[in-house]
Amino acid sequence: MKELKFIAILVIINSFISSSVLYGQNTQIKGFVDALAGVQNDKLSFALGEQDLFITSELSDRFSFLGESVFRFTNTTPTKFSVSIERIVIKYNFYGNHNLLVGKHHTPINYWNDTYHHGRVLFPTIFRPLLFDANIIPLHTTGIGLQGHNLGDLKFGYDFMVGNGIGSTDVLDNDARKSITAAMHIKPAEGLRFGISWYNDGIAKGAVGHDGIPVQWAVDQNLFSGSIAYFGNKFEVLAEGTLAINKTDTTGSQRTLASYIYAGFKIREKIVPYARLDNLSFQEGEIFYNNNNTTAIVGGIRYNINYVTTVKMEYQHQHAAKDGDSNRFTMQLAIGF
Amino acid sequence: MIFRPFNILVYRKYFSIILLLFAGVIVNGQETTLIAISNTKGAPSIMKMAELKSVLKGEKQRWNDGTKVSIVLMKTNTPVGEATCQKIYNMSGDKVKRFWLGLSFSGKADAPIFCNSISELETIVAQTPGAIAILDKISISTNTKTIVVDGKNSF
Numbered sequence: 001m002k003e004l005k006f007i008a009i010l011v012i013i014n015s016f017i018s019s020s021v022l023y024g025q026n027t028q029i030k031g032f033v034d035a036l037a038g039v040q041n042d043k044l045s046f047a048l049g050e051q052d053l054f055i056t057s058e059l060s061d062r063f064s065f066l067g068e069s070v071f072r073f074t075n076t077t078p079t080k081f082s083v084s085i086e087r088i089v090i091k092y093n094f095y096g097n098h099n100l101l102v103g104k105h106h107t108p109i110n111y112w113n114d115t116y117h118h119g120r121v122l123f124p125t126i127f128r129p130l131l132f133d134a135n136i137i138p139l140h141t142t143g144i145g146l147q148g149h150n151l152g153d154l155k156f157g158y159d160f161m162v163g164n165g166i167g168s169t170d171v172l173d174n175d176a177r178k179s180i181t182a183a184m185h186i187k188p189a190e191g192l193r194f195g196i197s198w199y200n201d202g203i204a205k206g207a208v209g210h211d212g213i214p215v216q217w218a219v220d221q222n223l224f225s226g227s228i229a230y231f232g233n234k235f236e237v238l239a240e241g242t243l244a245i246n247k248t249d250t251t252g253s254q255r256t257l258a259s260y261i262y263a264g265f266k267i268r269e270k271i272v273p274y275a276r277l278d279n280l281s282f283q284e285g286e287i288f289y290n291n292n293n294t295t296a297i298v299g300g301i302r303y304n305i306n307y308v309t310t311v312k313m314e315y316q317h318q319h320a321a322k323d324g325d326s327n328r329f330t331m332q333l334a335i336g337f
Numbered sequence: 338m339i340f341r342p343f344n345i346l347v348y349r350k351y352f353s354i355i356l357l358l359f360a361g362v363i364v365n366g367q368e369t370t371l372i373a374i375s376n377t378k379g380a381p382s383i384m385k386m387a388e389l390k391s392v393l394k395g396e397k398q399r400w401n402d403g404t405k406v407s408i409v410l411m412k413t414n415t416p417v418g419e420a421t422c423q424k425i426y427n428m429s430g431d432k433v434k435r436f437w438l439g440l441s442f443s444g445k446a447d448a449p450i451f452c453n454s455i456s457e458l459e460t461i462v463a464q465t466p467g468a469i470a471i472l473d474k475i476s477i478s479t480n481t482k483t484i485v486v487d488g489k490n491s492f
Contacts, residue, residue: 030442054442061405066444089444093405097398115443122439149445150396233427269429307435336438 027057032119034334036126040327048073049332052086052118064091070118085170086118086140101145101161104170107138108147108159108183109197110240111227120334124236124262126314127330130278130296131258134289135210136242137223138199141179142170155187159197167207167215177202183225191232199223203288211290217248219288236264236272246288254286264302272302294320308336369420370491373484374459374476379404379467383485386492392469393425395437395446404467408449409458411472417455421471424492 034049051071058064066089074082088103108114112132116123131137143163150157164172165179178201185195203209203219227240241259248254258281264274276298282291300314316328373389379400384392391397397406411418413430422433441448452458455472462468463480475483475490486492 028441028448030438056441056444056448058447064447066442068442087444091444093398095399097396099398115439117442119442122435150391155396269432304431304435307431307438 025057025059027055030054030056031337032117032121032335033337034120034332036330036332038328038330040329049120049334050118054117054119062093064093065089066091068117097150098146098148101147104140104142105145105161105163107141107181107199108145108161109137109181109199109223110225110242111193111195111229111238112240113137113139114159114183119336120332121308121310121336123334124238124264124272124274124302125276125298125300126312126332127298127316129240129260129262129276130280130294130318131240131242131260134258134280134292134294136244136256136258136280136289137225138166138179138201138210141181142168143178145181150187157185157187159183165201165207166203166209166221174207175202175204177204185227191230193227193229195225195227195229197223197225199225209288215288217250217287220247221245221288222247234266236262236266236274238262244289246286248287251285251287254283254288256283256286256289257281270304272304273300274302275299292320292322294318310334369416369473371417371420371424371471371473372475372491373469373471373486374462374481375469375484376462376464376466377480377482378402379406380469380482380484382482386487389484389486390425393449393471395440398446400467407447407465407468409461409465409468409470410449410451411455411458412451412453415453417471417473418451420473425471 031054032052036047036049038045038047053069055067056065066087068087070084070086071081072084073080085104087105089105090102092100094100106113106117112129120126132139141161141163143161145159145161148158159181161181162178165175165177167174180200181197183195183197185193187193199222201221203215203221205215205218207215209215222245223242225240225242228237230237239261241257244256244258246254246256258279260276260278262274262276264272266272278296280294282289282293296316296318298314298316300312303311305311312332314330318326373384379402381401392406393408395408399405410421413419413422413433419430422428422430426433426436428436437448440446450461452461458470458472459476459478459481462470463478483490
């Protein structure tokens with residue numbers, strides 16, 4: 001009986017391996033990079049953006065791989081640059097449009113984080129919305145997830161992910177609690193997408209948050225996000241908001257609302273003037289985030305020279321409760337190679 | 338009015354130029370007729386246009402028989418590729434390439450195989466179970482079939 005079981009296991013393993021070998025691996029490598037010039041505080045500066053390297057590979061009829069590594073400026077290393085693994089996703093397509101995902105993922109918490117990678121050429125604006133800079137949402141989750149997309153007439157999609165929570169590394173969770181992400185969306189018309197999500201995590205006292213600062217109290221975090229995206233032939237609109245409820249034993253539940261709305265209008269196929277309005281609103285006793293109510297308005301123009309080359313010019317005015325007003329003018333050349 | 342033979346020659350010349358211009362407009366305005374083909378395994382023999390567009394936009398990973406969908410297209414700078422971009426994607430060639438760049442590197446779908454020639458496209462379709470492609474003539478390759486779209490062989 002044991003021998004039969006052993007032979008059965010061997011047959012299953014062999015069928016996996018042989019299907020991979022017979023399939024003929026299709027691997028693609030692609031990169032993205034951007035360069036910037038900006039004026040802030042009456043000073044012109046030039047800057048290198050991130051260099052983003054992608055590998056995608058179809059390993060077999062059902063297995064595929066996606067890897068994304070970023071090289072970027074970091075002041076704390078001797079070379080002033082660092083390499084980070086942004087995504088390693090092994091996908092197993094188990095049925096129809098349903099997939100099992102294992103690895104390090106972009107947390108599918110909202111449209112922007114789920115759609116855009118680090119390659120700036122596809123970003124509608126030069127910089128991410130403020131809710132990313134303010135570390136309101138987790139950008140990455142290392143763990144396991146189920147994903148489905150384009151199901152039925154409404155093109156329903158879902159993501160359910162369990163992973164290491166905030167304060168963990170890519171190889172070890174700092175506590176027993178796991179982060180949970182549940183998201184769903186529909187695409188009822190061409191270019192239109194509505195999405196909602198819920199993220200839950202228990203953040204242990206002493207865990208290092210997104211901003212690199214250890215948390216002073218244990219926090220139970222719930223994030224509720226909603227988004228509307230429309231990218232049509234003439235108009236582009238993307239509006240997203242996240243309500244964060246951070247609960248601690250001493251402060252109770254504190255609410256933070258972070259949102260932005262982006263709109264673009266194609267005056268020609270390749271030329272898109274655009275605007276974005278960002279708002280961060282923290283409750284007075286918030287202790288997990290940097291409690292700094294901020295609004296910003298961004299106006300810019302995007303010129304797609306070709307499908308892998310984009311020039312953007314952007315002006316941003318920002319008002320932060322703690323830092324006052326600031327203005328920034330930036331120009332970016334982003335390419336894919 | 339005095340009749341001058343020289344003027345007739347001049348008129349003829351202008352008339353010829355106008356005719357040529359019209360001919361050019363007519364040729365440019367002619368739409369490339371497209372045909373959907375597939376490997377004999379995977380895709381159904383009859384599809385609706387909306388379903389075909391959905392498949393070619395990477396929205397379907399597997400056919401009903403479980404075979405993986407593989408999209409094969411002519412390069413967007415070829416006449417068939419340009420016509421495919423217009424009729425299927427309602428986009429320019431550059432926008433179609435950008436669309437696939439975003440989709441494939443966000444991990445949402447596998448990018449299509451883009452071919453330089455019809456013969457290359459037919460060979461890939463014939464050799465790949467689940468492959469679906471767009472071309473401008475009926476394929477005579479073995480192991481391929483024409484898909485009837487909205488009741489017609491071409492669109």
